Amino acid sequence: MNASSAGAATVPALELRSLTQRFGLFTALNDVDFRVWPQEIVALVGQNGSGKSTLVKVLAGVNVPEDGSRLLVNGREVALPLAGGQFRQLGLSFVHQDLGLVRTLSVTENFLIGDARITASHRPIHWRAEDRRIRDLLASYDVDLDPGALVRDLAPLQQALVAIARAAEDLRSYRESNSAEGSVLFLDEPTVFLPEDEVEFLFGLVRKVVAGGASCVFISHDLSAVERLCERVVVLRDGEIVGDQPMAGVDSERLVELIVGTAQDGTDRTGGGGRTSTSVAGTPARCAVQGLAGGQLRGVDITLQGGETVGLAGLLGSGAEEVPYLLFGSRRADHGTMRLDDATFQIGETEPPSAVARGIGLVPADRRRDGMVPTLTVSENSVILVADKFATFGRLRLSALRELVHGILDRFGVRPRDPGALMGKLSGGNAQKVVIAKWLEIGPRLLLLHEPTQGVDVGARAAIYELLQQASKTGMSTLWVSSDFEELANVCDRVLVLVDGRVTSELSGERLTKDNLNTAVFTSPGATLGTPA
Template sequence: MTTTALELHHVSKTFGATRALQDVSMTVERGEVLALLGENGCGKSTLVKVMAGVYDPEPGARMVVDGREVALPLEAGASRDLGLSFVHQDLGLARPLTVLENLLGGVAERSGSRVRIRWGAEARKARAMLRSYGVNVDPLAVVNHLPPVEQALVAIARAAEELKQYRERTGASSSVLVLDEPTVFLPEDEVQFLFDLVRTIVASGSSVVFISHDLPAIREIADRVTVLRDGKLAANARMSEVTDEQIVEMIVGPAVAKLDTFGHGHAHGGSQPATVPPREFDRSPGVGLHVTGLRGGQVRGLDLHVAPGEVVGLAGLLGSGAEEVPYLLFGARQATDGELVLDGRAVPAARQHPGQAVGMGLALIPADRRRDAIAPAVSVAENMMLLVVRRFSRGGRLRNGELRSTADQRAEALDVRPRRTSLPVGTLSGGNAQKVVVGKWLEIGPRVLLLHEPTQGVDIAARAEIYRVIKRATETGMAVVWVSSDFDELAAVCDRVVVVSGGVAAAEIPLQDISPEAITSGVYGASTSESTILPTVEQVAR
């Protein structure tokens, strides 16, 4: 019996003038978790799509599955018959359909010329299948109505079930599950569930390819790491033999070690509070953003003040209301009560809407960039200039050359790769697409930037670039509300962190006390308290 579940040899792929992969070889051992790492745009997703039969590799590529040579390119759907299952970044779910309709596939019972589905029986089977993986989701729910967390869990459970059925059907003892950024939408407790699910799959004799930028997750779950850089194989190593610093150097080279982009005296991921004195901000009543009594969804009376140039983080457990605040302030979700005052202009929160928000100087970068922030089929240039397109209109005609020239300059400043702004933005890696989103909103010079998980699925180098761009904007007076479940990130970028619990501001952590541990302590301490008075972080920790 071969010890390898999957082998790829001499895989190359070119898109126009872009060399996405160059002579990449990779081996996945039977029963291991292999972390496939690299910056956004390094070729990871392209390699996965070659494995899935989405892309045809250049001549000379070879693929061996469970000891058997497989002819390349694969036909559409052939990977499923080889025991390969994939959960891509976009999850591959038909969102307008129900969970059950996404899970069905091949269970229809034919009767004459008609297809008959026993919906009740199939719903019961689907519910039992989901529960066997610990997923408590209604099979009759429309996928688009589910929160991103549950959508991800449905996709992962479906992929795991496909592998189980393959092994039962063929008697095979080997199969491979490929998870592309599986932790992006998952809170900490769900990440642990995912790890348990991965371990269950591995214990059955299968293997997992785990693609992620989440170093703590990689450290916990992976046996080995394979690193791509600029489309080439950069490194292979046993996880037990490398440190986190060495992994970072494998990914981006020795030039990038730790991120202290906001100059707070501690690096991204550091555990020590800041050692520099807090900056002075103008907290006058008519200056900056003042929010009082905000209500809507899980938010139940939140007060917040953000001064010009200040970065205020919001941290809370899932369901605390923290993740809803940016959308309520922007009018993307309907508030029921409260008031926003921005530089003296007051607006009832219940009457806020996106058009008015933009006019006030608010900008929103949402968590789901593909669904809510970009037009994937439209060019980088048009996405980036979307909000200021009138600048390039003369006499009712659009001056395309001027628009593209400006977009080229912005892409250069943001280090968007590749530099071809004529490409559809949907062809860019996640990190580069996010740079386009950031650039689009900064183009209007907002007074307040609302961020929800702005660096999820973004590699270390792209994250540093996004930090740099946002920091530069705060130096001109732009205020920032930064909502993230990454407490390392909040510790690295924020001047203050407000802990949200039960829909209200439950605690506040000043700059000199900020650390990932302090935020964690504040969040979990506040979740057990019914008090709505702002205690100190020390009180919350106790």
């Protein structure tokens, strides 16, 4: 069902009217009208900091919106603000990027902990019967899983399926016990770690949930996923709705324009900045890693020229995602040496401070946990690694520091442009810009990137690619680990493919394409492997 056909015949499953949310003097949402029609899949998109999560948090009962903001569920007025947990009684359910599962519990236990009928009952739980029930329930969504398996042992796709099926089940029992129509599933970037074919499987589940009676709001920066899944797209910019259109009538370029606010000259959908090659063939490698072992890795060699961007691709569990942390010393390597310019050292003896001292930087995937200090300001986070260079005779040259911070905020387009804002209050993508900026300020010799543009909007992606490319031109070598193979194909000079802890192929030149990478990560060691083009 789409907006226009539904609009004439029915009331929306959910409607926000004149929603305004302020944080102090800052207006995060301004007079927003947002409708979700019955059994519709609608995309909510917008740049980092445009207000998507703020809107969701109003419905989750976390944010208190301004007076005059209104919420209607199935046409019935519901008073705002909502209390924490009230969303369940309204038939709303949320699946965020972290999926909200308890990894040390089984699939069945994860279903039961959220089930009020079970947690409120004093009767003993018949685990066998519950396992059977959950197995059948998952099967009804075409998900074939052992309900006794621990969540941490499941593949990422299976974990996402469990989280979505659990949310769908909450909505189904809400509809059943209230004889209600409607109910809305909010999916906030649940696909970021999944390769494309697995994303399609997940979309199949979402379509089934919608066919069963729910609506879905899909929040994502992945516009190709948005185009494939959604029937309508609503665009937020700077806290205001600037577009609301059936997906069929929107072309990709127009969508990017709506999101960013200006025409994007030649910016493709990944924001691809093109290859960054500035390395000089034939010169000795700036960095040579030999025999790296630890975690899943079983002896990996990597060389990087000055100015070169080398990608690492692999499925989860291939070991690719461990390399940046082992090289930076935040996880201990069992074996391996690294030569960086003239110095050679044991990687297992590296600690993060010694890595920084050698000119190695790390932009981790979990930026909130590992990449920043949420309780410090944007300004403090941006200059944390270089502040001592601004001291003369024991005194900080504050005006120079201030100038540096303003320069960072402008170059990266960080919003809000407020050096005093707490880092923990920044939206995900804006926080990532500051984390990358912080490392570029030290002028690293080797920058290790893990999923650097995850959760970053199209416009900011292009800015990040551009700034990293400029840094490459000054000789910085970059090791780029990502599950986004289109991105790797766009930004890297070469990509090494890891399977089962070993490098099994290397792609470059014409052969470096998303499709070839997708094939290579499934090619087992010993099969015919690619050679440099």
